[in-house]
Amino acid sequence: MPTVTLTASGKRFDAAADETVLEAAQRAGIALPYSCRGGVCGSCKATLVEGECSYPRNPPVALSASARAHHAILLCQAVPCGDIAIQAREIASVEDIPHRRVETEVVERRALAPDVVGVWLRPLAGDRLNWLPGQYLDVILDDGRHRPFSIASGPRPDGRIELHVRHVPGGGFTSWVYESLHVGDRLTIEAPLGTFVPREDSERPMLFVAGGTGFAPVKAIVEHFIALGTRRPMHVYWGARNVADLYLIHLARRWTEESAWIDFVPVLSDPEAARDSGLREGLVHEAVLADYPDLSGFDLYMSGPPAMIAAGRERFVAAGLPEDRLYFDSFDVAPDVLAAILRGRAGIHGL
Ligand SMILES: Cc1cc2nc3c(=O)[nH]c(=O)nc-3n(C[C@H](O)[C@H](O)[C@H](O)COP(=O)(O)OP(=O)(O)OC[C@H]3O[C@@H](n4cnc5c(N)ncnc54)[C@H](O)[C@@H]3O)c2cc1C
Ligand code: FES
The missing domain is CATH 2.40.30.10 (Translation factors)
Incomplete structure (x- = not known):
């Protein structure tokens, strides 16, 4: 049975035959990051320090060729071929809550x-x-x-x-x-x-970027920080097509009235809807970058549709945000549907 070693903490756990690193870690009660569990969002990206992995389920489509060349692996898909050592983020706060x-x-x-x-x-x-x-x-x-x-x-x-x-x-x-x-x-x-949870071991200001119903977990996390009485600035951006899709805009506005530490920027992608409502027009991640071109001093939480997450990840990191301070949930379709879609693509493209 292959053993997986986490280089940062020195923790070790065994992986059963055909088990992914993520599944083996979960069985051992160790929380590593993940979101889609289908190999497409990249939130479970880690670095393989020693050993080899294979991808018998879905191909690791979230990894670029250059990331793979630099030994990046996707924990939700990688199956150890023998003993391995990996460098991965651990999210201790979620470990104690039984699933x-x-x-x-x-x-x-x-x-x-x-x-x-x-x-x-x-x-x-x-x-x-x-x-x-x-x-x-x-x-x-x-x-x-x-x-x-x-x-x-x-x-x-x-x-x-x-x-x-x-x-x-x-x-x-x-x-x-x-x-x-x-x-x-x-x-x-x-x-x-999931591992999209508040990180309290920081004093940095926070940016929250939600797309559509991606507002749901952002709401839960912002409400948590409000209840804690945090004085860390919280800049909340919510993108949607039109005003009706900003279905809790009154709540977000109330946060700003009740806390001096929160500001809220709604952003509409439909130009006509933006003009009619007087709200900001464009893509939500572009609005964040226009307001904060240097993200090196922030913690950033982002959740919403896969296209927004993919664009935001790349641009935010390019704007100086360290990857390990970018927390996200990508609202992909369920793992069984992702697998069927990827199988279909492989059939078409002969992958
Ligand atoms: C971590 C996480 C959190 C999420 N949180 C939320 C949330 O809070 N709110 C929210 O609204 N959504 C959320 N989502 C997204 C949500 O899970 C999906 O929208 C949901 O699973 C869709 O289920 P369904 O049964 O309606 O659609 P499905 O039947 O799964 O179909 C989804 C889409 O895939 C297409 N499809 C199905 N099978 C195939 C196939 N074989 N080949 C090609 N296309 C196919 C369908 O036509 C459809 O367009 C989240 C996703 C993740 C990963
Ligand atoms: S790519 Fe592994 S959780 Fe999304």
Whole structure:
């Protein structure tokens, strides 16, 4: 059985046959970063210091040729070929919270925007769930497939779990939520998941960049820092097509009224909608860079659609943001769908 050594902490764990580094670490109770679990977002990028890995599942499409040449690996896909040593970020704060499967009931359902539904779940009687702000859950479908959604709130005494679900055209689960989900329906979930969580070991100002329903985990993390009474400046940017898609703009504006440490910049990609509303026009990551061309002094949290994450990652790092201070969740489709899409591409391109 191959052994994986983390060079920073010296921790070691074994990987079973065909197990990815991420799966083996999770089994050993060690939290390494991840988001899409499909090999496309790059949030699980680490450096292979010794040994070799293979990619028997999805190809590591999030790695450029140059990153691979510099021994970068994707923890969610890399399977050790023997003993390996890796340099990877550990996120100790999420390690202590057990990951569980829980039955829940829909206690509220409300349209938030033309294609966004707010869903509030509560574990069935007597059960409780714990998580860190910014983490996500998997909804387990009847056939066992998983659908990931960020939790838009921190844990609350009444047990409510808030989700912001965008309707994906042609999407099985989100279409059902949009058209048929009712209060009283039952959903099985697995949680908590993910490593997009507040980092409190810093005094740096924070930038938050959300795209569409990427506002959900950003909301949870900002509310956490507000509750802590932090005096670190928080600059919140939220990008969407039009005003209706900024479905909690009043909440973000209230943050700025209640805290001298927060400012909020809504950004609309539709030029006509921007003109009509008087809001800033353009792409949200461009707005951040126009306001803060040097990002070397910030911690940056970003979540939203894959295209925004990919563009933001590259440009923010080029603007001086150290990669290990860029925290993100990329709202990719679920791992089974990603795998099917990548298999389809491989068939077309003979990869
Ligand atoms: C960490 C994380 C957190 C997330 N948080 C949120 C959130 O808070 N809010 C939110 O709205 N979204 C979130 N997402 C995205 C959300 O998980 C997806 O939108 C959801 O899984 C779509 O499920 P679905 O069953 O409706 O669509 P699916 O049925 O999975 O289909 C998705 C898309 O893929 C296409 N597709 C399906 N199968 C194939 C195939 N074989 N080949 C080609 N195309 C195919 C479909 O036509 C559709 O366009 C998150 C994603 C991740 C990874
Ligand atoms: S590429 Fe591994 S988690 Fe996204």
